[in-house]
Amino acid sequence: MIQFFKSLYFNPRFFISIGVFAVLFLVSYWLTPIYAYVWLLALAFLLLTLADVVLLFKQNSLNAERILPDKFSNSDLNSVKIELQNQASVKINVELIEEIPVQFQKRDFIKRVSIPPKKKISTSYGLRPVERGEYIFGNLNAYVSSPINLIKRRYTFNKDQMVKVFPSFIQMKKYDFLAIDNRISQIGLKKIRRIGHTMEFEQIKEYIQGDDIRTINWKATAKHQGIMVNQYQDEKSQPIYSIIDTSRVMKMPFDELKLVDYAINSTLAFSNIALKKKDKVGMLSFSHKIGNYLPASSKMTQLQLILNQLYNIDTKFLDSDFGLLYAHLKRKITQRSLLMLYTNFEHISSLQRQLPYLKAISKKHVLVVIFFKNTELEKFSEEQPENLATIYEQTIAIQFKNDKYFMAKELEKHGIQTILTAPKDLSINTINKYLEIKARGLL
Template sequence: MIKFFKSLYLHQRFFYIVFGLSILFLVSYWYKPLYSFAWLAVLAFFLLFIADVIALYKTKAFKAERVLPEKFSNSDSNPVILKLKNEYASQISVEIIDEIPVQFQKRDFLKKITLKAKAQQTSEYSLRPVKRGVYTFGKLNCYISTKLQLAKRRYIFQDQQEVKVYPSFIQMKQYDFLAIDNRISQLGLKKIRRIGHTMEFEQIKEYVQGDDIRTINWKATAKHRDLMVNQYQDEKSQPIYSLIDTSRVMKMPFEELKLVDYAINSTLAFSNIALKKNDKVGMLTFSHQIKNFLTANSKKTYLHTIMETLYNIDSKFLDSNFSLLYAHIQRKITQRSLLLLYTNFEHISALKRQLPYLKAIAKKHVLVVIFFENTELENLLNYEADKIAEVYEQTIAHQFKNEKEMMVKELQKHGIQSILTPPKDLTVNTINKYLEIKSRGLL
């Protein structure tokens, strides 16, 4: 009996009718013949309500299932599928309230669906997580009502269903095609002019515009009467490391996603490309100490190890220790490697403090320092200032922007590669730089 009353709810129409009956009784105070009619209406309403409740509880004839993917992709839209099955002999209306994980802070979820008799239907909605970790779904509440819509019966399904949010594997798959041919271009991806090559011969082919004239094969040209060039394979199995700064400078959020998570998503997508091009990939994270160090490896299954490591990165957001990073690289990364350093500098003075360590690392390795534009400043710079305070704010914003450009020049002056990028373009710009370095034979 307790379960019955816990699952029984009154429909909104029920209260509308009760309100109408109250008005009817009120009017009957002045118009006496209406009083008897009001009681007949109450009796009819009561019988209809009882019939509606019996129709709902006569049998347990509704099923619902929440279907979650194996894992969620961080910062992407992830589908959640709801499968509904009506086993009632008549049409029903379904109100679905899914208890979405607390991380989304979404308390207004409601879907309304009409199901015909003995029908099945699938509904879908999407969620965009911005934090890695375990997300727990609560109850899937379904409120069923018949055509009378006087009462509702609540069904509860799948309480405490969990899903893990991993670094963006959807973004990784979007750029997967670049592993096939680094000359393929997509909107937002730069075409790379090939400057150098290795000595591993692949084939002789006809000359096309853009080929290096130094590779012309004159003997083959004389034989075919057309310009022929030697084509060489890219050098493979080169060690490449992603160095992720997890200090407080990477805590700043853009579009709800922290800079450290942008770096993690980029590392996963980039590592996939590098592995498919037969390079060795490794990674480490650092702040006040070194964590999560993975030695460079070229096994295809290594991507799963990288993904699990990236998923488990714990950011304490303390100050970073670049001297410790330099010492670890000296000790653990002995072969000349491509090092992609994901960090952030807001002031030129912050860069100059770390510059001696960056220069020391760049002596033995190809170092690419990746840091971020403050895209929030763009809105401020494009705003038409009317007040003196707003002019001051724009002046400071210009100063911050100029300092970022000065950092790029400062790094170039010391022979250090750099990428200054908006957070949302991090992955594509990192892949572009990798393809450029490979094409120019800098490693």
């Protein structure tokens, strides 16, 4: 009986009807002839309510299931599917109230559907997580009404389901084609002109504008009407490391996603491309001490190992120790490698403190320093000023923006490759830089 009352709820139509009867009884005080008819209507309403109760509670009229994917992709829209089956012989209306994980801070979820008798339907909704970790779903609450629509019965399903949020594997798959088809081009993907070549011969093809004239095959040209050139493959099995700074400078959020999460998503997408290109891939995280370290390898299981390492990375509140990073690289990575360093500098003085260590690392390896534009400041600097104080603030914002470009030039002056990018363009710019370095034969 207690469970019955816990599951019983009243629809707005019930309370509206009660209000109407109250008014009718009040009016019947002066119009006494209608008093008996009002009682008859009230009795009919009571019988109708009891019929609605019997219709909803004589059997379980609804079966529902929340279907979650194996894992969520961070910063991407993930679909959650709900399957509903009407087990009654009449049409039912269902209000779904989902207890979404607390990380989303979303407490107004409601979805309404109608299900024909003995039919099964499915509905879905999307969630965009911005933090890695475990997400717990509460009850899937379903409030079922019959065509009478006076009362409703509550059902609960799938309590405490858990799903893990991993670095963006959707973004990784998005750029996966770059490793298998060199002919595809799209906005944001640069076509890199090949400067040099290795000694790994691939095929003879017709000359097109931009090919190195030193690769002309004169014997093949003599046998054909057009000029023929030798085509060479990129060098393979080169060690490549993604190095992620997890200090406080990477805690800054853009579009609700921290810089360290942008770096993690980019690392996964970039590592996938490099593995498909037959290179060895590894990763390293550091702040005031060395964090996760995975030696470079080209094994098929390496991408899963990288994903597991990236899942547990989080930012610290301390400054990063680039001297410690230099010592660790000197001791652990002895072969010349491509190092993609994800960090951030907001002021020239912060770069100057770390520049000696970056120069020392670049002498032994091909170092690419990746840091971020402050897109919020850039957006603010382009707004129309409203008063003198805003003009002053915009001048400072422009100075900060120009400092970023100056820092990039300063790094390039010392022979260090740089990527200065907006956070949302990080993955594609990182992949472009990798393809450029491979094409130019810098490694």
